[in-house]
Each structure stands twice: as structure tokens, then as C-alpha cells.
Amino acid sequence: MFIRSIKVPSSSGVVHEYVRVVESVRENGRVKQRVVLNLGRRDTLVELLPLLQRFLQGDTVAPFEHDGPIQTLDASTWGPMLVVRHFFQQLGLWQILDAGRRWPRLLPAEDPDDDWPSRVLALIANRLVRPVSEHALAGWLETDYVCDRLGRRYVTRWKRQGRVEVDLTVLQRWYRTLDHLVLNKAKIEVALYKQLRDLFDFQPDLVFYDLTSTYFAGQGPAALAKHGYSRDGKPRNVQVVVGVVMVAGWPITHHVWAGNTRDSQTVSEVVKDLTKRFQFRDVVFVGDRGMVTEKNLDVLQKADGDWGFLLGMTRRQNPAAEALIDRIVEDRWLECPGGINTEEAHEKQRTRVQEVTCDRPGVRVFIVDSDERRAYEQRQREKAMQRVRVGLEKLQRRVAKGQVKAPAKIGAAAQRVLSRNHGQRYYAWKLEGGQFHFEEHPVNLPREKKYEGKYLIQTDRTDLTPREGVAHYKELNEVERGFRSLKDPIGMRPIWHHCERRVKAHIFVATLAFLIERMLERALKDARVPLSAQAALTALQTIRHVRFQVDGQERTGVTPGSQRARQVLKALKITEIRPPAPPGAQKTTM
Known part of the structure; x- marks a missing residue:
């Protein structure tokens, strides 16, 4: 037997040398080398060799004892970074980013050969941790x-x-990384989509699209930072609008618009982009009711290929929707399969659907009736009615006491009360003989009760059953769940940047982090590990890279982490937990 080594390059370009024990054997008249034992990485063996020699010489002292003191120099969290590197490599991001362009206008002191893909990895890991x-x-x-x-x-x-x-030169390197990244966004997204399609073997039959907003901590860039409908509950802050496209549960692209952009104004650009960049031809566009305009339906019908649509419909201030709901026939409801929430509920919660006749040619309409949604909307209505009733009763007492006398002032006060909590949907008022009276609205309130629990879906697909339509439309919840993940754990909000391209790059980093979080979630689910992605990342923080001195000699090691951390590594099939060995004396970089 004798020793041999083999050099193996990793996907990140680092070459590791592995040591083996081999022996010569004769097979079919030829001499071959057969591996008897794999000893591991050479750099690890160099550190263990003194201890191994003492152990083999029969030293009764435990293998890890030493003559001098152990001095711990550093213990840093390593587990989350280890896992992010794993998915970074699996997605082929080293190769994708290495093939990208660099921002052309560098400052004189900047390094034109800076390893910006490694910095992108660090920024993504930071978003997750x-x-x-x-x-x-x-x-x-x-x-x-x-x-x-x-x-x-x-x-x-x-x-x-x-x-x-911090040193401005170093800080500039991180800012420049954002510039490099956003410059290559279009090609990176397409490359990642192809990689995801190969990894998970799916076809783009359904395209899910939804929007959210995120606000600035400050003024932001003038072209993007605008006041608009805030989904964050921050109406006083300027914001941007972000649209995310998901296919088969994976975010494949996103768009950024000025904060005052309406939902319906974004559809045309998204469809054209999916057709041109991703070559989508035979897909169904699934979107919420805010996307529905005649112009957008025309865009979908005229898009290259066979595009279809599955869209929500606005209920309120839409006479067509009320007319469609009036066409419900009670004995034609179809029961829909329940989701996780339905299965876990103490009382059975039905979701029913039926198709009703639509007056628009080529369009089918499904009306969905959900017990869960009805209970929620009833609770919201009752709370709103109580708040409005309290306000109207206060106004009634003020009028009775003569504190407000002028009809114009009484009317203005009543309007202020009704404008809060959508009071005009529930109550009507009148002034008779100088007295203020109010009652439940005879038209609007019954209409509200009729709407509760119901929503409408429209489609032009003839091959879609009502139950399938409901199931696909509910998948939009995955996009909304993704928005919650983007904003809170991954920290897309608030935005501090003042430069438009860096705002877009900041959002791009957050969406890349969201993609890796989804991959972690999928891997845990496939391995039947009962942890969320965020819980797994928390557990992984128990894996630490330790730098210490033994007998004056510096060494490094990695702790195995908690039981849950080891469970995550097993699910991901990660066996090599040490970071790459830095070349020569270059242990650190800026």
C-alpha cells in the first residue's frame, strides 16, 4: 500500500487536495490501483498529524490533549453562510456572475478585477441572516x-x-458590487430560470404576478420615490412599487416602478418582457383584480403565442359583478378541496364554486363562496359598523344639545364620520325637525352582506374546470407570502439608497435571497424536516468557525452545531462543513 493524492476543483474554482491510501491489484492481467481508504483533505491532515503520531505511538493521553494552553482567538457564526454558499453553487451563480459585465465607470482607486461575485454572495447571506x-x-x-x-x-x-x-474605499467596493449586479440583471434572471427549470423539471404553464410596495427612509431618488397606495401602512413615506413574477412556486423575475404606479399600468410591460426574454408562448397569466382593464385583456389576447388569463374581478362599484352574483343558482355549487387551513379548522369550512353566464364573448366567470372568507369579512364589517355607530351617536347627541345647528355643518360632520371605516356602506342619515337620525342603509348594507364570502374569477380558457380555476387563483397567495418574506425576514424595507440603480440593486439582492430561502424551504420539505427556512437559518447559527492557538501554533476548526443544525445539513447533503482553505498567507480580504 502507498499514499496518493488527487486534486479536485470545486464549483467555486477552489482546488482541494485529497489524500488516499491505495494498493495495487491485478485484474484481467492488468495492474490497477484500488482505493483502500480516503484520509480527507491534505490541509486538515497537516493539522492533525502531530496528534495522530502520538496516538499511534501508544500515548495514553487523549488525542486532543496538549502540552501548552489553548487560546481561543475567534469564534464566528458560519452555518448560514455555509448553506447559502451551497445553494449559490447549486444555482450556478459563480459561473453566471463571472460571465457578467462590470460597471464601466470606475473611480481611479477602484480595483477593476475585484471579485464582485463573492461580494454578491455575502450580500445575499446578509439579507437572510x-x-x-x-x-x-x-x-x-x-x-x-x-x-x-x-x-x-x-x-x-x-x-x-x-x-x-468605515473606510470609504472599502464601502465603495460594496456599493460598486450593486452596480455590477444590476447591470447584469436581465441575463442573470434568464440564466437562473433555466437553471431552476433543469433542477426541478417544470414547465411554465401558469405565470403568477402580483405587486407590493416598499418605502424609503428618506427622500429616495426623484424618479422612483413617489407617494402612492402604501401596502406597508406608511402613507407619509415615499415608496416604490415592486412586481414579482413566479412560475411553479419560484420567483423568476421582478420589476420596479415609481411609487405612484397603478397595478393595471404594469401588466403590458411584464407580458412583453416574459414574451421577449423568457420566450413564454403558451401560458396562463394569473393576477389579482387590480390588473383587470380592457387594455390589459387586449394585451394578453394579442401577445405572441397562446396567452390566456385567469384574473380576479372587482366586486364593489362594479354593477356587472353584482349582476353576475345575482345569477347564482343554489343547487349548482361545486365543493372545492380544502387547503391546510380548512383541514386544521375545528369546524368544517367550505369553499364552493359555480360558473355563471357571462355577457362578454369568450369570457367565463367563476363565483367562489368561501366560509373562511365570509367569517373574516363579517367580523371586519361588524367592527367597522360599531365604530361608525359610535361616531354617529356622538353627533346625534351634539345635535340634540344644540351644539351643532347649521344643516351644512351637521352634514359635513356626518360625512366625516361616514368617511371613516367605510361608513357609507352601512348607514344612511337624515335631518328632520332639527334632529339628526341615522339607520342601516336599506340598499348598501344588503349589498355588502351579499358580497361577503364571495369573489369572482374570470378566464378565457375553455380547458379549465371551475375547481381548477379556484386552485390556480389561490396559488397567488404564494406570491403574497413571498412579499411578506421579502419585507420582513429578508428586510427589503426600508430602503436607504438615494441612487436609482442602487435602489433596484437592493431589491434584486432581496429577491435573490428570497429565491435561496425558497430553495432551502423546498429541500427541508422534501427531506421531511419540520422546520421553516427561518427556523433552519437560526439553528445553523450554532455552527461556528473557531480560530485558536495550541502550543503557540494557530489552528482552525468548525463546531458541528446543534441537533437541528445537523438535521438541516443532512437534509441538504452537506458533508464538508469547513470553509475553503485560503491560498498561502492571504487569510483575509477587504
């Missing part, structure tokens, strides 16, 4: 072991300059 701004990134780099593709750890260079506490 502890989302902070590029300025605040320095603090995270001190607590977590974040390294480039060669294994060189990113270190912070503290240097106060005005309000900035």
Missing part, C-alpha cells in the same frame, strides 16, 4: 465568518469620516 445596509455590513462581518470564493475572510476596516464609520 441579519439584513442591514451596506454601511452597517461592517458590524455583521465581525460576528459572522464571511469569506470569498477562495476562503479569504472579509474583515472590517474602521475609519470614521463624518457620519461614516
Whole structure:
């Protein structure tokens, strides 16, 4: 037997040398080498060799004892970064980013060969672990072991300059990484889509599209930062609108618009982009009721290929919707399969659907009746009615006491009360003999009760059953769940940037982090590990990279982590938990 080594390049370009014990054997008259034992990576063996020699010589002292003291130099969180690197490699992002262009207008002091793909990896990991701004990134780099593709750890260079506490040269490298990234967004998204399609073997039959908004902490860039309908409950803050397209549960592209952009104004651009960049031809566009305009339906019908639509319909202030609901026939309801919420409910919650006749040629309409939705909308209505009733009763007492006398002032006060909590939907009022009277609205309130629990879906697909239509439309909830993940755990909000391209790059980093979170969630589900992605990332923080001295010699190691962390690594089939060994003496980088 004798020793042999083999050099194996990883997907990130780092070459590791592995040591083997082999023996010569004769097979069919020829001499071959057969592997007897794999000893592991050479750099690891070098550290273990002194201990191994003592153990083999019969030393009774435990293998990890030593003559001098152990001094711990550093213990940094490594587990989340390890897993993000795993998915980064699985998605082929090293190769995709390496093939990208660089931002052409560099400052004189900037390195034109900076390893920006490694910085993108770090920014994505930060979004998933502890989302902070590029300025605040320095603090995270001190607590977590974040390294480039060669294994060189990113270190912070503290240097106060005005309000900035880190070296501006180093900070500029992270900002420039955003510039490189957003410059290549179009090609990166297409490449990732192809990689996802190969990894998970799906076809783009349904395209799910929805929008959200996210606000600025400050003024933001003038072209994007506008006041509009805030989905964050921050109407005083300027914002941007973000639209995300998902296929088979995966986010494949996103768009960013000014904060005052209406939902319906975005559809045309999205459809054209999917047709041109992704070559989508035979798909069904699934969107919420805010997308529905005659112009958008015309765009879908005229798009290249065979595009169909499955869209919600607005109920209120829509006489056509009320007329369609009036066409319901009670004995024609079809029961729909229940989801997880329905199965876990103490009382059975039905979801029913029926198709009703639509007056528009080529369009089918499904009316859905949901017990769960009805209970929610009834609770909301009752709370709103109670608030409005309290306000109207106060006004009634003020009028009775003579505190408000002029009819115009009484009418203005009543309008103010009704404008809150949608009071005009529930109550009507009148002034008789100088007295203020109110009652439940004889027309609007019955209409509200008729709407409760019901929503409408329209489609032009003739091959879609009503039950299938409901199931596909409910999948829009996945996009909405994705928005919640983007905004809260991944920290897309608030946005601090003042430059338009960096705002877009910030959102791109968040969506890439969202994609990796989805991949982690999928892997855990496939392995039947009962952890959410965020719970798994928390457990992985128990895996630490440790740097210590033994007898004056510096060594490194990685702790195995908690039981749940090891469970996650097993689900992902990650066996090599050490970071890449940095080349030579280059242990760190800026």
C-alpha cells in the first residue's frame, strides 16, 4: 500500500487536495490501483498529524490533549453562510456572475478585477441572516465568518469620516458590487430560470404576478420615490412599487416602478418582457383584480403565442359583478378541496364554486363562496359598523344639545364620520325637525352582506374546470407570502439608497435571497424536516468557525452545531462543513 493524492476543483474554482491510501491489484492481467481508504483533505491532515503520531505511538493521553494552553482567538457564526454558499453553487451563480459585465465607470482607486461575485454572495447571506445596509455590513462581518470564493475572510476596516464609520474605499467596493449586479440583471434572471427549470423539471404553464410596495427612509431618488397606495401602512413615506413574477412556486423575475404606479399600468410591460426574454408562448397569466382593464385583456389576447388569463374581478362599484352574483343558482355549487387551513379548522369550512353566464364573448366567470372568507369579512364589517355607530351617536347627541345647528355643518360632520371605516356602506342619515337620525342603509348594507364570502374569477380558457380555476387563483397567495418574506425576514424595507440603480440593486439582492430561502424551504420539505427556512437559518447559527492557538501554533476548526443544525445539513447533503482553505498567507480580504 502507498499514499496518493488527487486534486479536485470545486464549483467555486477552489482546488482541494485529497489524500488516499491505495494498493495495487491485478485484474484481467492488468495492474490497477484500488482505493483502500480516503484520509480527507491534505490541509486538515497537516493539522492533525502531530496528534495522530502520538496516538499511534501508544500515548495514553487523549488525542486532543496538549502540552501548552489553548487560546481561543475567534469564534464566528458560519452555518448560514455555509448553506447559502451551497445553494449559490447549486444555482450556478459563480459561473453566471463571472460571465457578467462590470460597471464601466470606475473611480481611479477602484480595483477593476475585484471579485464582485463573492461580494454578491455575502450580500445575499446578509439579507437572510441579519439584513442591514451596506454601511452597517461592517458590524455583521465581525460576528459572522464571511469569506470569498477562495476562503479569504472579509474583515472590517474602521475609519470614521463624518457620519461614516468605515473606510470609504472599502464601502465603495460594496456599493460598486450593486452596480455590477444590476447591470447584469436581465441575463442573470434568464440564466437562473433555466437553471431552476433543469433542477426541478417544470414547465411554465401558469405565470403568477402580483405587486407590493416598499418605502424609503428618506427622500429616495426623484424618479422612483413617489407617494402612492402604501401596502406597508406608511402613507407619509415615499415608496416604490415592486412586481414579482413566479412560475411553479419560484420567483423568476421582478420589476420596479415609481411609487405612484397603478397595478393595471404594469401588466403590458411584464407580458412583453416574459414574451421577449423568457420566450413564454403558451401560458396562463394569473393576477389579482387590480390588473383587470380592457387594455390589459387586449394585451394578453394579442401577445405572441397562446396567452390566456385567469384574473380576479372587482366586486364593489362594479354593477356587472353584482349582476353576475345575482345569477347564482343554489343547487349548482361545486365543493372545492380544502387547503391546510380548512383541514386544521375545528369546524368544517367550505369553499364552493359555480360558473355563471357571462355577457362578454369568450369570457367565463367563476363565483367562489368561501366560509373562511365570509367569517373574516363579517367580523371586519361588524367592527367597522360599531365604530361608525359610535361616531354617529356622538353627533346625534351634539345635535340634540344644540351644539351643532347649521344643516351644512351637521352634514359635513356626518360625512366625516361616514368617511371613516367605510361608513357609507352601512348607514344612511337624515335631518328632520332639527334632529339628526341615522339607520342601516336599506340598499348598501344588503349589498355588502351579499358580497361577503364571495369573489369572482374570470378566464378565457375553455380547458379549465371551475375547481381548477379556484386552485390556480389561490396559488397567488404564494406570491403574497413571498412579499411578506421579502419585507420582513429578508428586510427589503426600508430602503436607504438615494441612487436609482442602487435602489433596484437592493431589491434584486432581496429577491435573490428570497429565491435561496425558497430553495432551502423546498429541500427541508422534501427531506421531511419540520422546520421553516427561518427556523433552519437560526439553528445553523450554532455552527461556528473557531480560530485558536495550541502550543503557540494557530489552528482552525468548525463546531458541528446543534441537533437541528445537523438535521438541516443532512437534509441538504452537506458533508464538508469547513470553509475553503485560503491560498498561502492571504487569510483575509477587504
